[in-house]
Amino acid sequence: MADDGINEDGARVTIRTVAADAGVSVAAVSKVLRNAYGVSEALRTKVETSIERLGYRPSVAARGMRGQTFTLGVMLVGIDNPFLPSVYRGIESVTEKAGYKIMVGLGAARKETEVRLIEQMIDNRMDGIIIVATQLGGEVLESYAQKIPTVVIGHHEATAQQFDTINSDDVTGAELAVEALIKRGHKDIAMVALGLRRKNMADVSPQRERGYQRAMQRAGLAEYARIIQFPTADLPRGEAINALLTSPQRPSALFCWSDLDAIPILNAAVEAGLSVPDDLAIVGYDNSPVAALPLISLASIDQDGERMGRVGAEALFSRMAGRKVPEHILIRPTLIPRRSLYRPTV
Amino acid sequence: MADDGINEDGARVTIRTVAADAGVSVAAVSKVLRNAYGVSEALRTKVETSIERLGYRPSVAARGMRGQTFTLGVMLVGIDNPFLPSVYRGIESVTEKAGYKIMVGLGAARKETEVRLIEQMIDNRMDGIIIVATQLGGEVLESYAQKIPTVVIGHHEATAQQFDTINSDDVTGAELAVEALIKRGHKDIAMVALGLRRKNMADVSPQRERGYQRAMQRAGLAEYARIIQFPTADLPRGEAINALLTSPQRPSALFCWSDLDAIPILNAAVEAGLSVPDDLAIVGYDNSPVAALPLISLASIDQDGERMGRVGAEALFSRMAGRKVPEHILIRPTLIPRRSLYRPTV
DNA sequence: TGATTTACGTAGAACGGTGCACAAACGGCG
DNA sequence: CGCCGTTTGTGCACCGTTCTACGTAAATCA
Numbered sequence: 001m002a003d004d005g006i007n008e009d010g011a012r013v014t015i016r017t018v019a020a021d022a023g024v025s026v027a028a029v030s031k032v033l034r035n036a037y038g039v040s041e042a043l044r045t046k047v048e049t050s051i052e053r054l055g056y057r058p059s060v061a062a063r064g065m066r067g068q069t070f071t072l073g074v075m076l077v078g079i080d081n082p083f084l085p086s087v088y089r090g091i092e093s094v095t096e097k098a099g100y101k102i103m104v105g106l107g108a109a110r111k112e113t114e115v116r117l118i119e120q121m122i123d124n125r126m127d128g129i130i131i132v133a134t135q136l137g138g139e140v141l142e143s144y145a146q147k148i149p150t151v152v153i154g155h156h157e158a159t160a161q162q163f164d165t166i167n168s169d170d171v172t173g174a175e176l177a178v179e180a181l182i183k184r185g186h187k188d189i190a191m192v193a194l195g196l197r198r199k200n201m202a203d204v205s206p207q208r209e210r211g212y213q214r215a216m217q218r219a220g221l222a223e224y225a226r227i228i229q230f231p232t233a234d235l236p237r238g239e240a241i242n243a244l245l246t247s248p249q250r251p252s253a254l255f256c257w258s259d260l261d262a263i264p265i266l267n268a269a270v271e272a273g274l275s276v277p278d279d280l281a282i283v284g285y286d287n288s289p290v291a292a293l294p295l296i297s298l299a300s301i302d303q304d305g306e307r308m309g310r311v312g313a314e315a316l317f318s319r320m321a322g323r324k325v326p327e328h329i330l331i332r333p334t335l336i337p338r339r340s341l342y343r344p345t346v
Numbered sequence: 347m348a349d350d351g352i353n354e355d356g357a358r359v360t361i362r363t364v365a366a367d368a369g370v371s372v373a374a375v376s377k378v379l380r381n382a383y384g385v386s387e388a389l390r391t392k393v394e395t396s397i398e399r400l401g402y403r404p405s406v407a408a409r410g411m412r413g414q415t416f417t418l419g420v421m422l423v424g425i426d427n428p429f430l431p432s433v434y435r436g437i438e439s440v441t442e443k444a445g446y447k448i449m450v451g452l453g454a455a456r457k458e459t460e461v462r463l464i465e466q467m468i469d470n471r472m473d474g475i476i477i478v479a480t481q482l483g484g485e486v487l488e489s490y491a492q493k494i495p496t497v498v499i500g501h502h503e504a505t506a507q508q509f510d511t512i513n514s515d516d517v518t519g520a521e522l523a524v525e526a527l528i529k530r531g532h533k534d535i536a537m538v539a540l541g542l543r544r545k546n547m548a549d550v551s552p553q554r555e556r557g558y559q560r561a562m563q564r565a566g567l568a569e570y571a572r573i574i575q576f577p578t579a580d581l582p583r584g585e586a587i588n589a590l591l592t593s594p595q596r597p598s599a600l601f602c603w604s605d606l607d608a609i610p611i612l613n614a615a616v617e618a619g620l621s622v623p624d625d626l627a628i629v630g631y632d633n634s635p636v637a638a639l640p641l642i643s644l645a646s647i648d649q650d651g652e653r654m655g656r657v658g659a660e661a662l663f664s665r666m667a668g669r670k671v672p673e674h675i676l677i678r679p680t681l682i683p684r685r686s687l688y689r690p691t692v
Numbered sequence: 693t694g695a696t697t698t699a700c701g702t703a704g705a706a707c708g709g710t711g712c713a714c715a716a717a718c719g720g721c722g
Numbered sequence: 723c724g725c726c727g728t729t730t731g732t733g734c735a736c737c738g739t740t741c742t743a744c745g746t747a748a749a750t751c752a
Contacts, residue, residue: 014708025732030710038730060469061410062708065737069407071466079422080431080635088425088452101466104450106434120417120447123406124470267640289426294613295641360738371702376740384700408738411707697750703743710736718729 013056022050033058034067064125071101072316073121073129077109082259082288083305087132087153090309098317100127111135118144128316131155138202151316153308156202157328164319164327166312168303170204173333174211174255177283177301180335181253182215184342186281188224189216190251192244192261195229205257208285212255224251230261237261241268245280253281259288262298266340282340291338299341301333359402368396379404380413410471417447418662419467419475423455428605428634429651433478433499436655444663446473457481464490474662477501484548497662499654502548503674510665510673512658514649516550519679520557520601523629523647526681527599528561530688532627534570535562536597538590538607541575551603554631558601570597576607583607587614591626599627605634605646612644612686628686637684645687647679 015033019026024047031039032047050056060069072095076084088104095102103126105117114136121129128149131141138157144150145162153166174191181189191212194205201207209227216225230240244250245268256262262284269280276282284291287302308331315327361379365372370393377385378393396402406415418441422430434450441448449472451463460482467475474495480487484503490496491508499512520537527535537558540551547553555573562571576586590596591614602608608630615626622628630637633648654677661673 012708015710016708026709027711027732027734028730031731034710036711040730043731057465057469059411059471059708060466061407061415061471062737063710064407065405065411065708065739066710067737068710071470076425078431079425079434085424085426092452092454101462102452103466103470104452106438106448106450108438116447119403120406120449123403124417124449125405125407263639271640290636290639293609293636293642294617296639358738362738372739373702373704373741374700377701380740382741386700389701405738408707409740411709411738412740413707414740693752695751697748699748700746702745705742706740708737712735713733715732716730718727720727721725722723 013054015056015058018047018050018054018056021054022047068127069125070099071103071124071126072313073103073105073118073124073126075105075107075114075117075121075129075131075134077107077133077135079106081133082290083154083286083303084132086305087309087312090306090311091130091313092309093306094310094313094317107134109135115140122148128320130312130316133204135203137200149316149319151312151319153312154204156204156207160328161326164312164315164329166308166315166329167331168204168308168333169330170207170333171211171214173285173301173303174208175215176333176335177255177285177299178212178215179219180299180337180341181255181281181283182219182221184253184277184281186253187221188251189221189253189255191225191227192230192254192256192265193227194257194261195231208255208257226251237264238268241265245269245272245274250280252279253277254283256282256284259284259286259291259298259300262300263288263290263296266296266298276340277342281342283335284340287336291336297339299338300336302336303333304331307331359400361402361404364393364396364400364402367400368393414473415471416445417449417470417472418659419449419451419464419470419472421451421453421460421463421467421475421477421480423453423479423481425452427479428636429500429632429649430478432651433655433658436652436657437476437659438655439652440656440659440663453480455481461486468494474666476658476662479550481549483546495662495665497658497665499658500550502550502553506674507672510658510661510675512654512661512675513677514550514654514679515676516553516679517557517560519631519647519649520554521561522679522681523601523631523645524558524561525565526645526683526687527601527627527629528565528567530599530623530627532599533567534597535567535599535601537571537573538576538600538602538611539573540603540607541577554603572597583610584614587611591615591618591620596626598625599623600629602628602630605630605632605637605644608644608646609634609636609642612642622686623688627688629681630686633682637682643685645684646682648682649679650677653677 015026015029019029028043029047032044063069074091107114107117114134131152133154138160142162150163152163156167157165178189193209199206213225216222231237262282266276266282269276274280284298284300287300290296291298291300311329361372361375365375374389375393378390409415420437453460453463460480477498479500484506488508496509498509502513503511524535539555545552559571562568577583608628612622612628615622620626630644630646633646636642637644637646657675
């Protein structure tokens, strides 16, 4: 049984081979493959038997030239971001059921690379793309979205027309964090945000800054509110952390835009002899697996990435099916309390 | 300037559009694209100008039907394994220079999924594939490798004929870990290994077990040697960890096949009131970023994943260029000492 | 100068599918 | 029995490239 797509002559098994074997036309085989209209049960079984026997596999490349490829492109910022695996799992769970394949592009958070990947996916004739946590601007996204059904996850563009967006409600998430700290008696609560070259409200960090500001204001703590812009993740943050911890105005509590920053800060604080949460309480964002480790035990906001992935994939399918009006979905995050927020009552 | 591959009529810009615009034949444009032999400087600039002006982008799908796609497939076990990002970076650094694109498949460590992904890559007419840390058997790999140039990273198949392998020298890595523990005065050193349904020497864990055994024997500690098989990563390991830590035969030191297990064990040990490294010294494997956190400070064996990726990509290119004889490369790992191995002399 | 080589460019058949337009077969009905 | 509408299956143009085979003009050689 040649299930490697190559028959005994070493020639590739194509749709024509199958047609000849089944004694039908090429068009008939194609119809069966796409389960198109107008195939009798008899024909279908005949063709499927031949396909099975010959181990035929349709060429995606050839398909892509006219019809669908049944493949979706998923662009992720990078492989090491703790929030992505769950989003990916969510997407996968939906696409698998629908019989679609996924092709992943890893973006490394560089605009140039991201553009290249999107174009690559278009060139490869993906049926649709999901873009997760991109740095790209709304105009660029709109222009790509005209050419290929697009869903964007983790990037706030609530007015986008050509594509859908799925986001955690980052404002609410930040409010949850700050309110929890206030409830523990904190007043002097600072925030660590992502210091971007060019501030863009579409990114998650500014959204969380807004939530922070709101919650502080509502609690009458506006005078304490201050946002510390941290250098981007790949730069050395050691100095910034040091400055923060040794400052005479060191806050009593910290809300951190991401676990990516919260975890190193928490580590540095303990190393410096501070007690967490007594000297410094910390709440992060993303609920990454590391935060859950007992030695870290970092309270964090959970985005339910899996659900975001699922919802995103579903939106993409409905868009591929012809929906034109954009959907902009917010998903409510939850607070995961841990030791960095309060000392458990033993 | 229409740089979106669609001209003002809304029609797709194809090689024919470019040919017409430049006033040359389709074949000529194709030659320029592939920088094939027999193009004058004049022709080349003429064509390149048109390409630029029209914003033409060749269709990978159409290309795949006859020629190369200039795209490589990279199959990764999963997105959350700490060792993969560095391997990926290594691969990327080489392919980028060569002007090749990468398409990633995420395998989730399920054989069925992995097979599907490899076939998908063949269907998509990748020019070659790199498979990282697969569960698949040697025969399966050989059969795929006949159809597409293949390099396997992190899977020991030293006798494979059809594909190349790049591996960390896992035996030596384990020896390094055990010798370091012996040097710190430990005798009762146990090992935690990955408990596979079907033991396969191609996997990394058994290789490390062999290195452990050797080092123990060479030091005359064979009587102490014992290997504890842990359930695979996705199952709850809490019980296994508990049993290990509360056993009356608790060893004084532990060599762990992966940080994936070492980190939870270290956490549990400290939670249980043990002192690391005094009551229990631990050395892990992979040197994952979490191991480096001060609060964790887990000694670990570093595989230099980036180098493995680079070497793997280079091997793939040379194989695509026609090399037939297989290469099986071992890369020497190094020990990264941290607090879980020895208390620093202050 | 004629013969041969070299360089450049072109025509047109692949490649492996899709999908439209149409033919054939079938059954129901007046 | 002839007419008509509905299935079911087929022929063929097409998708956007590559690549072989070949034509032509210029350059080199004897």
